[in-house]
Amino acid sequence: MKIIFPDLASKRCLPSYVFFVLLAFQLNSCSSETSPPPKYLRWxxxxxxxxxxxxxxxxxxxxxxxxQYHNFSFGFLYKGEKIALEKEIREQYNTQNITAQSGWLRIRFIVNCQGETDRFRIIGMDENRKPQTFDKSISDQLLNITKRLKGWLILPDDETRGDYYIYLIFKLENGKIKEILP
Amino acid sequence: MGKAVDLEPKEYLGYRGWCRYSFFLDYQGAIDDLERLESLIGFETGYSAEGDYHLQVARALCYKGLGNKEKAISILEEYFEKSNGDARLYNFLHLGVLYLETGQIAKAKACMEKQLAVNAPAEAHYYMALIHKAENDNKAAKAQLQLAKTQYDAGLRMRHDYTHHMDKIYLVQINALLESDF
Structure with missing residues (x-):
């Protein structure tokens, strides 16, 4: 199977709404994005x-x-597909003794060329799209579950094997997971 | 994006509404945006950012996401009537699934036949199998499931580079039904 990469040297090759979404999170960024940024990031x-x-x-x-995970036109690359990932997360997420917060919590990270993950960053917003820091009973738990996920797939073509960014967005209602995206 | 909507609501409400549905499954937020847009410009609200869906179809799917399937059916029926039966991408599949889920088997079958005639992802065969099952035609159901598996293995399935379509089916679900005793 041949993978065709878009011209990644230019952001213009990607739909602008994707960057809108990224920007929306970036602009609403809270202090949990702890990395000291260099003067200018590549993207x-x-x-x-x-x-x-x-x-x-x-x-x-x-x-x-x-x-970016969407550069490959494969969609979401996880062993057993998204249904398996959701099952893993929901089985591990403990709703006892959690704070009843609602909104969206995003964990973004890198899957490297060996299928390993790191550089996890958390960001959140409330139901009115305002920045929100989730209680640790939620955010630490979801972060640890996400770190334990081992099914991320490497690209099925040696020529183009590389590292990619992926994210999970948890739609939460009173601390319970309503939806998992993308 | 909120600023853009404030300044030019007719231009950006559709864009934001689509993003709220597609990237956040914020069904109510998307409905609020899309219905405000409709109040400003009428029923012809335009298409999603990547062109896959008319925004009235997206609005219908949001009502389904909230559990209001009758409203979703009503919007889609109105859309099909006004669009002269727009067969874009998975339009007939979504309406067919709604009919199936509300026990309107004959209508579900008519929709899924139309979907299969224009675009036959694995999911259309899977749902057609469920329709045959509801009609107690297990032989036809099994044949459709085999087609679903064939299509899925060939990569002919509901696919989205960025996220997942509503009504998407996974391989494990097709296999589970194939292995079930029905």
Missing amino acids: VGDIAFDPKTDKKDFHLCDADDIK
């Missing part, structure tokens, strides 16, 4: 290494060309 949304939170031995095949 809006790039996740720079933060020695306080990120693994030093997390290997990237090409740190200068980390792609």
